[in-house]
Amino acid sequence: GAPKPRANRPAPARSPARQAAKQAAPTAPKAGAAHPAPPPTIPAAPPPPPIIRPPVVDVPLHPPAPPPEVPVKADAVGRATDLPAGLxxxxxxxxxxxxxxxIDRVKGFAAILMQAPYARAEIDATASGAADDVSTPRRLSLMRGLAVRSILMHAGIASTRIYVRAIGVPPPGAAPGAAPANGPPPDHVDVTRSDMVASAPSPSPAPSEPRPAP
Structure with a gap:
């Protein structure tokens, strides 16, 4: 017999969530539809080299003022003695x-130092004081060293050639105003040349000289 006609069934309704997910899903680009990358831009000339400016340094137009001159004190108790390398x-x-x-002896030392421009003046200053107070003797020794430095500078010695060391209290065993055993008095300033040995031992006899028998 003749086939029975199929009943037209309505298409199943799609859920709203599935339709929204399908609309939100990105569509894959078609092959050959991608835009090519732009060609690189080549400058016509290389960039200029960077300019590094030197730092600005304030150069003094005038040399620093020298220290004040040391006044002469006629009643000052002190003296100057010679050392192998100075005084x-x-x-x-x-x-x-x-x-x-x-002061005159320090000026005489400056005249000798002017003849040796390669040498420096080394000033070692000490001062007596109490064992429990190291600050006061150190300040006093610094005042003495700077006074000698001022005399040398006014005599023509550059400050860069003068080295001051404020020692303060000398090694233990020196009472105030008294000299330690086999040592200098505690209140003194040694002014020596850097190119000479302050206390050189006695020279040994030359090989040609006869030596005494033991």
């Missing part, structure tokens, strides 16, 4: 005053 100035305890003889 030693002794001071009264607690004082940095200098008399005319001491």
């Amino acid at each position: 030693r100035l002794t001071f009264a305890p607690g004082s940095a005053d200098m008399n005319a003889a001491m």
Whole structure:
């Protein structure tokens, strides 16, 4: 017999969530539809080199003012004695005053140092004081060293050639105003040349000289 006609069934309704997911899903680009990358831009000339400016340094137009001159104290207790490499100035305890003889000897040392431009003046200053107070003797020794430095500078020695060391209290065993055993007095300033040995031992005899029999 003749086939029975199929009943037209309505298409199943799609859920709203599935339709929204299908609309939100990105569509894959078709092959050959991608835009090519732009060609690289080549500058017509290389960039200029960077300019590094030097730092600005304030250069003083005038040299620094020299220290004040050391006044002559006629009643200053002190003297100057010779050393193998310079001289030693002794001071009264607690004082940095200098008399005319001491200042003249420092000026004479400056005249000798002017003839040796490669040498420096080394100033070692000490001062007596209590064992429990190291600050006061160190300040006093610094005042003495700077006084000698001022005399040298006014005599023509550049400050770069002068080295001051404020020692303060000398090694233990030196009572105020008294000299330690086999040592200098505690209140003194040694002014020596850097190119000479302050205390050189006695030279040994030459090989040609006869040596005494033991």
